[in-house]
Amino acid sequence: MKVLAVCLNPALDREFVINGFTLNKLNIVPNELNRMTPGGKGVNVAVILSKYNIPTILTGFVGGYVGNVLVSELRKVGPLLTTSFVHIRDETRENIAIEDTLNHTLTEINSEGPFITNEAYELFLKRFEVLVQKVKVVVISGSVPRGVPLSAYGELTNIAKKYGKMVFWEARDEIITESIKIAFPDVLKYDMRRSEKILGTYLEREEEYINAAKEFIKRGAKLVILSYKTIFDFVATAEGVWKFSPKFEIDHSFLLGSGDTFVSAMILSHLEGRCCLDMARYGYAAAVAKTKYLGKEPPKREDIEKTLEAILVERVE
Numbered sequence: 162m163k164v165l166a167v168c169l170n171p172a173l174d175r176e177f178v179i180n181g182f183t184l185n186k187l188n189i190v191p192n193e194l195n196r197m198t199p200g201g202k203g204v205n206v207a208v209i210l211s212k213y214n215i216p217t218i219l220t221g222f223v224g225g226y227v228g229n230v231l232v233s234e235l236r237k238v239g240p241l242l243t244t245s246f247v248h249i250r251d252e253t254r255e256n257i258a259i260e261d262t263l264n265h266t267l268t269e270i271n272s273e274g275p276f277i278t279n280e281a282y283e284l285f286l287k288r289f290e291v292l293v294q295k296v297k298v299v300v301i302s303g304s305v306p307r308g309v310p311l312s313a314y315g316e317l318t319n320i321a322k323k324y325g326k327m328v329f330w331e332a333r334d335e336i337i338t339e340s341i342k343i344a345f346p347d348v349l350k351y352d353m354r355r356s357e358k359i360l361g362t363y364l365e366r367e368e369e370y371i372n373a374a375k376e377f378i379k380r381g382a383k384l385v386i387l388s389y390k391t392i393f394d395f396v397a398t399a400e401g402v403w404k405f406s407p408k409f410e411i412d413h414s415f416l417l418g419s420g421d422t423f424v425s426a427m428i429l430s431h432l433e434g435r436c437c438l439d440m441a442r443y444g445y446a447a448a449v450a451k452t453k454y455l456g457k458e459p460p461k462r463e464d465i466e467k468t469l470e471a472i473l474v475e476r477v478e
Contacts, residue, residue: 162243163432164210164324167289168203168221170274170306171246172256178455180263190344198457199234200256200330200404202303202352205421206428208235209459213429216415218292220245224275225252242468245284245292251275256333260455274400275354286316293321298428300329302421304336311336315343317318327431331424334358345381348440352425353388360466370395371402371478376476382435386444388425395477396441401476403438405445411452418457423448424469446472 170469178194199208207219223231223246231253236245254274260267277285299316299321310316314336318328322344330337330346338349338360357363359373370387374397377385385397393406420423426447430440450460450468460468 162216162296164207164208164215164217164298164300164428165289166203166206166207166219167219167294167299167461168201168207168219168302168303169277169301169313170254170304171199171201171204171221171223171228171231172254172274173227173234174198174200175255175257176456176457177258178260178262180260180261181304182264182266182268185448187265194451197232197234198261198384200457202421202424203301204235204303205304205418205457207242208238209422209425210428211238212345212459213425213462214221214241215432216241218243218245218293218296219285220247220279220285220289220402222247222281223253224276228253231322231423240344244281244422245288247281247288249275249277249281251277262292262455275308277306279418280367281310282309288293289317290320294324296326298327298431300331301366302331302424303352304333310344311339314340314346316340318344318346319463328425329428333419334361341380345377347382348384348386348427348437349377349382350386350420350427351388352420359387367395367404367477371397374402375478384427384441386441396438396445396447397439397457398441400438400475403441404475404477405441406475407449408473408474411449419448421450421453421457422459427461442469442472442474 164399201325210217254272257270283404291425329348331350374385427440427444431441446468449463450464
């Protein structure tokens with residue numbers, strides 16, 4: 162196996178495409194526009210990697226009827242994806258996404274998810290240490306369920322670093338803020354879909370994003386990606402800071418899964434031997450290419466290659 166994907170809070174995702182979604186009325190969804198898929202950011206990354214022919218192990222917590230359905234659906238993905246979950250009593254969460262291509266909106270409804278006991282978390286840490294020795298890359302992505310410390314990413318990264326593994330994170334600010342007190346990943350991508358906070362502070366000006374990215378590099382990351390109001394991304398390495406933007410307008414109703422595609426494509430690029438900046442460029446091109454696909458379907462490799470010519474890369478520092 163090449164990659165260990167960690168999803169501490171997986172979900173069963175329901176996607177509805179409703180052209181002209183309206184509140185307080187019955188919205189009918191045709192069968193072909195109603196999908197049920199395994200979800201949670203780490204799960205999505207694992208599924209995408211397997212579709213790009215990267216052998217991947219997926220771990221985390223699952224429980225209840227929804228958890229059983231989730232595992233059953235994952236088994237259908239293909240032989241390149243294997244699972245090693247810790248089973249719990251509480252029910253795995255469900256997420257609902259409503260994509261309105263008429264009004265160009267994306268509405269998400271996520272259930273709270275399970276509570277993880279200390280015993281289950283300790284069992285998971287032991288399992289993680291066994292699994293991490295079998296791979297080259299570790300990716301930890303998504304939310305942290307109740308009962309698991311916000312510093313969990315740092316704990317897992319410490320274990321991975323003990324065995325010399327490359328570590329990727331994508332998470333929200335509160336997880337990153339606590340986890341970097343313990344350890345830093347090699348690649349840090351902020352999940353800024355619901356908040357523009359970085360290290361507890363709301364950022365407004367581009368200069369603030371640039372300085373934040375540089376600070377993360379100083380503190381140990383090799384590559385940092387910060388999204389600026391879903392308009393463009395700032396990318397930082399030890400060599401400098403760049404601004405990535407598309408040359409065409411993106412339909413925001415097609416953004417579902419673009420962040421997971423970004424992370425997956427960076428891992429793919431790393432495994433193919435690219436440097437940090439080229440990893441970010443390839444990941445960004447994949448995320449932009451993804452916006453031409455409805456739902457969570459990842460773009461084809463040839464579409465990513467074409468999109469590389471449709472992005473602007475400007476050095477800002």
